[in-house]
Amino acid sequence: MLPLRRFAGACRRRGLAGIAPGAPREAADAVVVGAGVVGLAVARALAMAGREVVVVEAAPSFGTGTSSRNSEVIHAGIYYPPGSLKASLCVRGREMLYKYCAEREIPHKQLGKLIVATGVAETAKLDMLLKNAKENGVDDLQMMEGSEAMEMEPELRCLKALLSPRTGIVDSHSFMLSLLADAENLGTAISYNTTVTNGYIGDEGLELHISESKALENHSVGSPVSPQLILFPKLLINSAGLSAAPLAKRFHGLNQVFVPPAYYARGCYFTLSQTKSPFSHLIYPLPEDGGIGVHVTLDLNGVVRFGPDVEWIDGGKDVTSCFLSRFDYSVNPTRCSKFYPVIRKYFPNLKDDSLEPSYSGIRPKLSGPGQPPSDFVIQGEDIHGVPGLVNLFGIESPGLTSSLAIAEYIVSRYLR
Ligand SMILES: Cc1cc2nc3c(=O)[nH]c(=O)nc-3n(C[C@H](O)[C@H](O)[C@H](O)COP(=O)(O)OP(=O)(O)OC[C@H]3O[C@@H](n4cnc5c(N)ncnc54)[C@H](O)[C@@H]3O)c2cc1C
Known part of the structure; x- marks a missing residue:
C-alpha cells in the first residue's frame, strides 16, 4: 500500500x-x-x-x-453471442482460471451446473442454449430429461435440464x-x-x-x-x-x-437459513432481461445463496461519489417476496421465511432495460x-x- x-x-x-x-x-x-x-x-x-x-x-x-460482490461462479461460456468478446474471453478465461487456481492452490471447485426448464415453453430455449454453447466451443453440455436431473438433485423439479460440467466456483478474494x-x-x-x-x-x-x-x-x-x-x-x-x-x-x-452510456443494475442475494445445502450443483433457471436469472449458488463453505435479481438504478449525477463507490448496496428485505415464487418453480420445498438478506452487487451495463445485452x-x-x-x-x-x-x-x- x-x-x-x-x-x-x-x-x-x-x-x-x-x-x-x-x-x-x-x-x-x-x-x-x-x-x-x-x-x-x-x-x-x-x-x-x-x-x-x-x-x-x-x-x-x-x-x-x-x-467482491458477485456469485464467484466460473462460467463455462454458454450464453453469450458467438463471436462476441464475452464468449471468447469467457471460454479462454475459464481454462486459464482453472489452471491458475490449480497451480496456486486457490480454493475452487468444479461443481457443475444445471440450467433447468420448468415449463413446456422453456424446453425449446434449452435447445437454443445448447446450440449457442456449441458455437462458443462449449461442447461438453449434456441435455437431460427432468427425471435424470431430479435423480441427481432430489430437491429439484424440472421438465428438462442442461448439465454444464465445466462450471465451478472460486474464492475470488x-x-x-x-x-x-x-x-x-x-x-x-x-x-x-x-x-x-x-x-x-x-x-x-x-x-x-x-x-x-x-x-x-x-x-x-x-x-x-x-x-x-x-x-x-x-x-x-x-x-x-x-x-x-x-x-x-x-x-x-x-x-x-x-x-x-452507462447503466447500472443492482443484483441482490438472499441466503438460505437452513444449514444443509439442498443441492450439490449450481442450479440456474433460464436467463431473464438484464441477468441470467435468480439462481442457486454455493460458496466454498457450502452456504446457499439465491440471486442476483435485476433492479435498474440511477448512477447518480455526482461523479466523485461514483469514483468513491458510494453506490447503494443495501438489500431491501421486501425484495425476497419476489424470490419465493421464482425459486419455487424449481425448488418447491423452499420453506416460508427461510431467505435472509445477504449482499448486493451492481452490474456496469452498457445497455438499458429492454435493450439487447x-x-x-x-x-x-x-x-x-x-x-x-x-x-x-x-x-x-x-x-x-x-x-x-x-x-x-x-x-x-x-x-x-
Ligand atoms: C451481481 C453480480 C454477479 C456477478 N457474478 C459473476 C460470476 O459469478 N462470475 C463472473 O465471472 N463474473 C460475475 N460478475 C462480474 C464480475 O464480478 C465483474 O465483471 C468483475 O468483478 C469486474 O471487475 P473490475 O476489476 O472490472 O471492476 P471492479 O471490481 O468494480 O473494480 C474497479 C475498481 O476501480 C476503482 N475505481 C473506480 N473509479 C476509480 C477512480 N476514478 N480512480 C481510482 N480507482 C477507481 C474501484 O474502487 C474498484 O476497486 C458479477 C457481477 C455482478 C454485479
Missing part, C-alpha cells in the same frame, strides 16, 4: 521525471486505474511483459467493488490476493486511497490527474478538483469498473462518441485513436471468469 506522497516517490525512485512547480508531475510507464479483479489481472500481465506498472485505486484496499502478489513481486506499485479524477490528451500524450480519495470526500458537485499529482503514463488502462465510463467522460481530448467493450488506439489509452467498459459477468483472458487480450493487442 502506498499513500499518494510515497507513490509519487516510488515513481521517482524508478528513475522517472522530477518534480515541477505546483502539483508534482511524474512520468510513468503503465498505469492501471482500479484494483478490481480485472485491473489486478491486467497489472500482473503487464508486469510479466516487462512493464513498470502502477495501480491507482480509490478505495483503501483491492477488490472492494464488484469484484484468494484469487485477487494471488494476482496482487504476482504483480507486486514483479515490481508493481499500488496506491490505495488514490483517485484518478481527470485525464487530458494533449501534445505531451496522456496526462492523468490524481488526488487522495479523502480530498474528494466533501467535494461539492460541479466544483473543480485540484490534482495533487499529475502523471504522464505511456500506457493507461482504465479498469475502473462501474466508474470506467464516467471517468472516460472526464478524459478531455478523447472523442466522446467512443464513451458508451451488450458485449464487453475494450477500446485501444485502433478504435479511439489515442495512443496508449485502453478503456474497459461494461465488464459485467462473466468478468471474473474472463479476467486472465482480458489481461492476455490487452497485452497481445495493445502493448507497444
Whole structure:
C-alpha cells in the first residue's frame, strides 16, 4: 500500500521525471486505474511483459467493488453471442482460471451446473442454449430429461435440464490476493486511497490527474478538483469498473462518441437459513432481461445463496461519489417476496421465511432495460485513436471468469 506522497516517490525512485512547480508531475510507464479483479489481472500481465506498472485505486484496499460482490461462479461460456468478446474471453478465461487456481492452490471447485426448464415453453430455449454453447466451443453440455436431473438433485423439479460440467466456483478474494502478489513481486506499485479524477490528451500524450480519495470526500458537485499529482503514463488502462465510463467522460481530448452510456443494475442475494445445502450443483433457471436469472449458488463453505435479481438504478449525477463507490448496496428485505415464487418453480420445498438478506452487487451495463445485452467493450488506439489509452467498459459477468483472458487480450493487442 502506498499513500499518494510515497507513490509519487516510488515513481521517482524508478528513475522517472522530477518534480515541477505546483502539483508534482511524474512520468510513468503503465498505469492501471482500479484494483478490481480485472485491473489486478491486467497489472500482473503487464508486469510479466516487462512493464513498470502502477495501480491507482480509490478505495483503501483491492477488490472492494464488484469484484467482491458477485456469485464467484466460473462460467463455462454458454450464453453469450458467438463471436462476441464475452464468449471468447469467457471460454479462454475459464481454462486459464482453472489452471491458475490449480497451480496456486486457490480454493475452487468444479461443481457443475444445471440450467433447468420448468415449463413446456422453456424446453425449446434449452435447445437454443445448447446450440449457442456449441458455437462458443462449449461442447461438453449434456441435455437431460427432468427425471435424470431430479435423480441427481432430489430437491429439484424440472421438465428438462442442461448439465454444464465445466462450471465451478472460486474464492475470488484468494484469487485477487494471488494476482496482487504476482504483480507486486514483479515490481508493481499500488496506491490505495488514490483517485484518478481527470485525464487530458494533449501534445505531451496522456496526462492523468490524481488526488487522495479523502480530498474528494466533501467535494461539492460541479466544483473543480485540484490534482495533487499529475502523471504522464505511456500506457493507461482504465479498469475502473462501474466508474470506467464516467471517468472516460472526464478524459478531455478523447472523442466522446467512443464513451458508451452507462447503466447500472443492482443484483441482490438472499441466503438460505437452513444449514444443509439442498443441492450439490449450481442450479440456474433460464436467463431473464438484464441477468441470467435468480439462481442457486454455493460458496466454498457450502452456504446457499439465491440471486442476483435485476433492479435498474440511477448512477447518480455526482461523479466523485461514483469514483468513491458510494453506490447503494443495501438489500431491501421486501425484495425476497419476489424470490419465493421464482425459486419455487424449481425448488418447491423452499420453506416460508427461510431467505435472509445477504449482499448486493451492481452490474456496469452498457445497455438499458429492454435493450439487447451488450458485449464487453475494450477500446485501444485502433478504435479511439489515442495512443496508449485502453478503456474497459461494461465488464459485467462473466468478468471474473474472463479476467486472465482480458489481461492476455490487452497485452497481445495493445502493448507497444
Ligand atoms: C451481481 C453480480 C454477479 C456477478 N457474478 C459473476 C460470476 O459469478 N462470475 C463472473 O465471472 N463474473 C460475475 N460478475 C462480474 C464480475 O464480478 C465483474 O465483471 C468483475 O468483478 C469486474 O471487475 P473490475 O476489476 O472490472 O471492476 P471492479 O471490481 O468494480 O473494480 C474497479 C475498481 O476501480 C476503482 N475505481 C473506480 N473509479 C476509480 C477512480 N476514478 N480512480 C481510482 N480507482 C477507481 C474501484 O474502487 C474498484 O476497486 C458479477 C457481477 C455482478 C454485479
